[in-house]
Structures are given as C-alpha cells and as structure tokens.
Amino acid sequence: xxxxxxxxxxxxxxxxxxxxxTTLVSSRHDGIDNVxxxxxxxxxxxxxxxxxxxxxxxxxxxxxxxxxxKFVIHVPTVSQAQMVHYLxxxxxxxxxxxxATAGVDFFQLxxxxxxxVAGCAxxxxxxLIPIEQNQIDHDLFIGExxxxxxxxxxxxxxxxLFEDAPDEMRSLHYIAGKRFYKxxxxxxxx
Amino acid sequence: xxxxxxxxxxxxxxxxxxxxxTTLVSSRHDGIDNVxxxxxxxxxxxxxxxxxxxxxxxxxxxxxxxxxxKFVIHVPTVSQAQMVHYLxxxxxxxxxxxxATAGVDFFQLxxxxxxxVAGCAxxxxxxLIPIEQNQIDHDLFIGExxxxxxxxxxxxxxxxLFEDAPDEMRSLHYIAGKRFYKxxxxxxxx
Numbered sequence: 001x002x003x004x005x006x007x008x009x010x011x012x013x014x015x016x017x018x019x020x021x022t023t024l025v026s027s028r029h030d031g032i033d034n035v036x037x038x039x040x041x042x043x044x045x046x047x048x049x050x051x052x053x054x055x056x057x058x059x060x061x062x063x064x065x066x067x068x069x070k071f072v073i074h075v076p077t078v079s080q081a082q083m084v085h086y087l088x089x090x091x092x093x094x095x096x097x098x099x100a101t102a103g104v105d106f107f108q109l110x111x112x113x114x115x116x117v118a119g120c121a122x123x124x125x126x127x128l129i130p131i132e133q134n135q136i137d138h139d140l141f142i143g144e145x146x147x148x149x150x151x152x153x154x155x156x157x158x159x160x161l162f163e164d165a166p167d168e169m170r171s172l173h174y175i176a177g178k179r180f181y182k183x184x185x186x187x188x189x190x
Numbered sequence: 191x192x193x194x195x196x197x198x199x200x201x202x203x204x205x206x207x208x209x210x211x212t213t214l215v216s217s218r219h220d221g222i223d224n225v226x227x228x229x230x231x232x233x234x235x236x237x238x239x240x241x242x243x244x245x246x247x248x249x250x251x252x253x254x255x256x257x258x259x260k261f262v263i264h265v266p267t268v269s270q271a272q273m274v275h276y277l278x279x280x281x282x283x284x285x286x287x288x289x290a291t292a293g294v295d296f297f298q299l300x301x302x303x304x305x306x307v308a309g310c311a312x313x314x315x316x317x318l319i320p321i322e323q324n325q326i327d328h329d330l331f332i333g334e335x336x337x338x339x340x341x342x343x344x345x346x347x348x349x350x351l352f353e354d355a356p357d358e359m360r361s362l363h364y365i366a367g368k369r370f371y372k373x374x375x376x377x378x379x380x
Contacts, residue, residue, distance in 0.1 A: 018229050019363035019371055020210010039208050042232035044244055044328060052242065052330070054234055078377060085379045134324065138234060140242070142328065160365060173209035173363075173373065175350060181209055183363065184374025187268060189275045 002118070004152045005109070012158040013148035014043040016075055016122040017051065019160065019183060021171035024074040024087060025053055027064035028114050035104055035117060036061045037088030039174045041073055049145035051126065056139055060092040065128060066135075071143060072114050075122040075150075078182055079168040085178060111147055121171055122150040192308065194342045195299070202348040203338035204233040206265055206312040207241065209350065209373060211361035214264040214277060215243055217254035218304050225294055225307060226251040227278030229364045231263055239335035241316065246329055250282040255318060256325075261333060262304050265312040265340075268372055269358040275368060301337055311361055312340040 008016065017023065026035040040054035051073065055062040065071045076084050086102045095101070106115035116123045126143030134140040150156075154165045162170045163186050173181040198206065207213065216225040230244035241263065245252040255261045266274050276292045285291070296305035306313045316333030324330040340346075344355045352360045353376050363371040 015366055019365055020212075020229070022210075039210070040233045042242065042244070043230045044330065050328075052232065054232070081377055082379045131323075133321075138240075138332065140234065158366070159369075160371075162371070170374065172377070175209055176205055176348070178379045179349075180377045180379070181350075181352070182374035182377055184360065184372035187271055187362070187370045187372050189272045189368045189370070 002151060005149050006152045008122070008148035008150050008155065009158065010049045010145060010148060011047050013049045013124055013145045014046055015158060015160070016124060016148060016150060016155065017041055017073065018043055019171070020173060021075050021183065022084060022174040022180065024076050024084065024117055024120070025055070025061055025071055026074065026114065026117060027061050027068055027071040029064040029067040032064065033099065033106070033115060034061045034064055034092045035087050035099060037084050037174070044142060050129070051124070051143055051145060053141050053143065054139050055141055058091070065141065069128040069130065070114055071126050071128070072116060073124040073126060074117050074120040075171050076120045077168060078170050078172060080119055081172055081180055084172060109149065112149070113147070121154050121169060122148070124148045192341060195339050196342045198312070198338040198340050198345070199348065200239045200335060200338060201237050203239045203314055203335045204236055205348060205350070206314060206338060206340060206345065207231055207263065208233055209361070210363060211265050211373065212274060212364040212370065214266050214274065214307055214310070215245070215251055215261055216264065216304065216307060217251050217258055217261040219254040219257040222254065223289065223296070223305060224251045224254055224282045225277050225289060227274050227364070234332060240319070241314070241333055241335060243331050243333065244329050245331055248281070255331065259318040259320065260304055261316050261318070262306060263314040263316060264307050264310040265361050266307070266310050267358060268360050268362060270309055271362055271370055274362060299339065303337070311344050311359060312338070314338045
C-alpha cells in the first residue's frame with residue numbers, strides 16, 4: 001500500500017472526476033473480482049455525493065455490480081495507460097487470468113469495502129442506487145459515493161496538483177484506438 | 191460564421207466529449223436563449239448517439255429545455271475560459287443581459303435547429319428523451335445527438351488534433367473556483 005493515500009471529504013469527492021478523466025471500474029462478487037476501463041463516468045450530485053457510470057451489457061464487471069451492488073471508480077495515471085487500455089479491450093468472460101495478465105495489483109484499506117487497484121491517483125467506493133429502467137434501457141448505473149481516497153502527491157486539500165507532479169502521475173483522457181490525452185497545464189481565469 | 195466548421199458523423203460524435211471536456215449547454219424557447227456551463231456531460235450510447243447532462247433545478251437553461259426539448263452541447267476552448275466561467279456563475283434568471291455581458295456571439299447553421307455559440311471547438315445538437323423520474327429525482331437529462339459539427343482545425347476525420355493546434359484552441363477541464371486544466375499532450379500505447 002501507498003503511504004501517500006489520504007481520505008477525501010465526500011462533499012469534495014466529485015472533484016476527483018470533475019475534469020473528465022478516463023477511469024477504471026472494479027467490482028467483486030462471490031470472491032470474483034474484475035476491473036474494466038470506462039470513459040463514461042460522470043458526477044451527478046454533490047451531497048449526498050453521487051456519480052453515473054455507463055456499463056455495457058456485455059461486460060463482466062456489470063454482472064458483478066448487479067449482484068453485489070458495490071463498485072469502485074479509480075482515476076488511473078499516465079504510467080498505467082497500457083494497463084488501462086488492456087483492461088478496456090479484454091473481457092474476463094473470455095479470459096479468466098485477465099487481471100494478472102494486465103498487471104493489476106490490489107490492496108485494501110480498512111474502510112474501502114472492496115479491493116482497490118494499486119498505483120491509481122484516486123479511488124471512489126460507491127454503492128449502487130438501483131434504477132432498473134436506466135440500467136436496462138440505457139446501461140446507466142447510479143452510485144452513491146460512500147468513501148473516497150487520493151494520492152496526496154497529486155490531490156490535496158480538495159484539489160488536484162498535477163502541475164506539481166511528475167508527468168507519469170497525471171490522469172488520462174481517452175480518445176479512441178490506442179490514444180489518450182494527458183491532463184494538461186493549469187489555466188486560471190480572473 | 192467560421193469557414194472551418196465541418197459536420198461530424200453521428201456515430202463518431204461521442205468522441206467530441208469522450209475526453210471529458212467542460213461544456214456549454216444552450217437552449218431556446220419562445221424566442222429566449224440561454225447558455226450555461228456544465229462539467230457533468232457524458233456519453234451514453236454510440237448508436238443512436240446519446241449523451242447525459244446534469245441540469246440543476248435552479249438553472250434557467252433547464253427550464254428552456256423542459257419546454258423546447260432541444261439543446262446544444264458545446265466544447266469551448268482555452269480562449270473562451272473567461273466566458274465559460276462567467277456563464278457558469280451567473281444566472282439569466284437574475285440578469286437578463288447575461289449573454290451580451292458574457293460576450294456570447296451566436297451563429298446558425300442551416301441544419302443546426304438552434305443557435306450555436308461562436309468560437310467553440312465543437313457543437314452537438316440534441317433532442318431530449320424525456321424521462322421524468324431521472325429529471326426530477328436526479329436532475330439527469332438524456333439527449334439524442336441529432337447533429338454534430340467541429341472546427342476542422344482541431345477535429346478532423348473523427349479525431350481531435352489539439353496537439354497540432356495553438357494552445358488557445360484546446361478544450362477545457364474544469365476543476366473548481368476559477369481554475370481549469372487545458373487538454374494536455376498525446377499519449378499512445380502499444
């Protein structure tokens with residue numbers, strides 16, 4: 001585990017995803033874990049903190065979430081881009097050793113309920129608010145954020161600090177194919 | 191109007207927002223226009239192309255959309271950051287000259303149905319798919335993307351080209367307060 005991990009106030013947890021990073025979604029049910037990549041993750045509510053995530057019916061992770069009603073949204077970094085791409089293009093349904101092959105290393109915090117993928121910049125533990133019509137008609141899932149943590153080298157006192165960190169600790173923004181943008185430089189308005 | 195504007199294939203329209211940029215949301219009803227900023231805009235479906243947008247009950251733009259069932263999602267640029275911040279922190283409900291004060295300049299394309307804010311990098315014209323429970327309980331609106339356009343200096347043949355364009359044409363990623371990140375540099379995985 002990383003000694004830099006600090007918990008994030010739930011009312012500020014939306015800031016971990018507000019800039020639109022590519023994420024990883026994980027879940028566990030009946031002792032089986034999976035992790036997939038997802039670009040379509042979005043803030044929904046400040047208090048209680050909520051988010052949305054779009055999970056295609058073909059995904060193994062969706063089935064775990066439908067059973068366990070629990071998931072973690074991760075904000076991975078530039079140094080994990082290869083792993084993020086792998087996790088988004090391979091399904092555990094066809095490849096039972098997907099996580100090991102991708103190089104996923106899990107750790108757990110006392111209050112995290114689920115295992116967290118090591119090396120990310122932030123983690124949001126969510127509990128599903130089941131709305132069957134959205135899930136069936138639109139693959140749209142709503143989660144309440146019940147716990148949030150970040151690597152304090154890049155997120156501290158409620159804000160990202162990518163500008164002060166090494167390039168490989170920045171977050172990712174997926175485009176298509178094998179291509180991402182890194183989170184860029186700061187811009188302050190008056 | 192900008193001579194560089196080209197239409198974007200609807201099946202690739204999700205790519206205009208897939209990297210998580212801050213957006214502007216506009217609507218018009220009964221001859222009244224408004225534009226607000228929104229970070230919580232997200233892809234939902236590739237075909238037919240759909241997206242979600244979170245619109246607080248206090249916003250004037252939401253009322254226009256509830257009436258007209260039409261809206262435009264814009265991808266604004268670094269050179270518009272001041273305007274984006276202004277549009278997100280002032281309500282037309284209290285300030286009838288909000289758009290003029292913010293410096294919003296509209297133009298229209300023959301097929302755009304609604305006016306578009308000049309100077310943006312991309313525009314997605316959407317028609318509301320009304321789902322009352324989502325709108326009331328979660329401020330969550332679903333739109334089908336019915337038309338999409340981009341500035342071909344930064345988006346061409348289905349992909350963003352920020353790396354080849356001047357810094358001020360990059361998109362924005364809102365953090366909090368008066369602070370944004372610019373879209374950063376490219377990262378290709380193997």
